[in-house]
Amino acid sequence: MTSLVIAEHNNASIKGATLNTVTAAAQCGGEVHVLVAGANAAAAAAAAAQIAGVTKVLHADGEGFAHGLAENMAAQVLAIAADYSHILFPATASGKNIAPRVAAKLDVGQISDIIKVHGADTFDRPIYAGNAIATVQSLDGTKVITVRTTGFDPAPATGGSAAVQSLTAVAASAQASFVGSEIAKNDRPELTAAKIIVSGGRALGSSEKFNEVMTPLADKLGAAIGASRAAVDAGYAPNDLQVGQTGKIVAPQLYIACGISGAIQHLAGMKDSKVIVAINKDPEAPI
Template sequence: MTILVLAEHQDTLLDEATAKVVSAAGRMGGEIHVLVAGSGCRAAAEAAARLTGVAKVLLADEPSLSNRLAEPVAALVVSRAGSYGAVLAPSTTNGKNIMPRVAALLDVMQVSDVIAIDGPDLFQRPIYAGNVIQTVRSVDAKTVLTIRASAFPAAPVAAAAAPIEAVAMPDNPGVSTFIGSALSRSERPELAGARIVVSGGRALASAENFDTVLAPLADTLGAAIGASRAAVDAGYVSNDLQVGQTGKIIAPDLYIACGISGAIQHLAGMKDSRVIVAINKDPDAPIFQVADYGLVADLFEAVPELHTAVAAKAGA
């Protein structure tokens, strides 16, 4: 079986999620091809060609793909899908937008948010906010998957690059038009790919406390800032910082939860973190059930003390 992976990228930069999907695809067996679709995206294609396990990169470099609207990208994927037994993409915003359309056009079922691959047609995915793991066998002629990138290691860089083949864009369906985007800017790491995340909950009580209590610790650690849904709904931070079932699902090396009780929707977004540290003054908070290290304390005292200790060690 030959597998097609739809790359996640920013034209000049290949997203690490692509390397993780390539790693997942390798567990299905067969040859792996990567499709890079965009405008001015040859640099991303060259990075994809250097991933271990990739046999070929298909490069669709067209102005009509500059913003990777779902309809033209889905049309492109379907136009190339004939010779592939499986089509995979990461469970990112783009992947979740494009792949259901691909599955519908191919008239097959999509298996979403795969966290383990037990064979070419056998997959595991979380349901009920991650409290149950469902095993799914696909019997469709073509398998369409979205992959939870945090569940797989990134494919390493290979010694030799795979060949890059230019492919033509089919007719653009033309049913949507890009108007514009308003992106938040931050000098901190992007939440989804950060190695360390410092998150705050409703107990922070205000946006100012996020800035004065959490931000110094995050900046000293070189960490991203996250938040619970309660903190987002209260307006303390923007919704692009939300961690959880309805926010971003992450698996950093270190996750520090400050004043977060640990509702199951939040745990679904961070419980795969390598090390979890919880700071909460309620000893019965559910977050302590998944924490590797727990501190029962007032975050307004504990977090500044932790920041002072980290800063002193960093300056030593």
């Protein structure tokens, strides 16, 4: 029984979500292999080989993987899927894009957003916006799983000495091509990896007030900035700052909610924070 973790990386280094996914894979039992599919991604493959608990790194290099297109990534995973009992993806935008394609092609059910591993075939996952936990058992020969990274501690990024094996890259899909991307530059920590997050809600009243209150607070604390869906819908903050069921799932050491009442969808995205500070006028607010 061997598990395959699909690494997220920038062709030079491994992203933090991969480390949490390796921990989940190790709990499934057996060996843990990591697939690094990229373009000129030898450095990322070498970094993956250093992750504690990883026994082998599979490195597929091709231009079709340069931007992580789901069509090409899924084809590469399917090319080696027969060798694995479990195929695990971080439950990020990328993982959620690739995993369903793999599960559909393998004709198996996808097990989404797991937060606990009971055994090789049994897992916990949140349902009803996190208000209930479902324990699910899969009888499929291959388990295709997405991992809610806040549910697992990251594996140590150093200390391992896995062998790196080169794979022949699959041909790039003719149906999809990379057109371009607009990446927002931000000097603050990434929202999903930040240890401190300050979030603003609709009560702040305007985009100007949101920036006036939240920006200096985040700068002082070295924190990432988040927002409720109501604040995003009102135009106070951009979509990529949204925390919640339809935004980003976070679990920082400290979460400061300013003017957020705590709708069920927002709570689902931040309730695993270690310390939660709520600043608002309503003592009966759900948060």
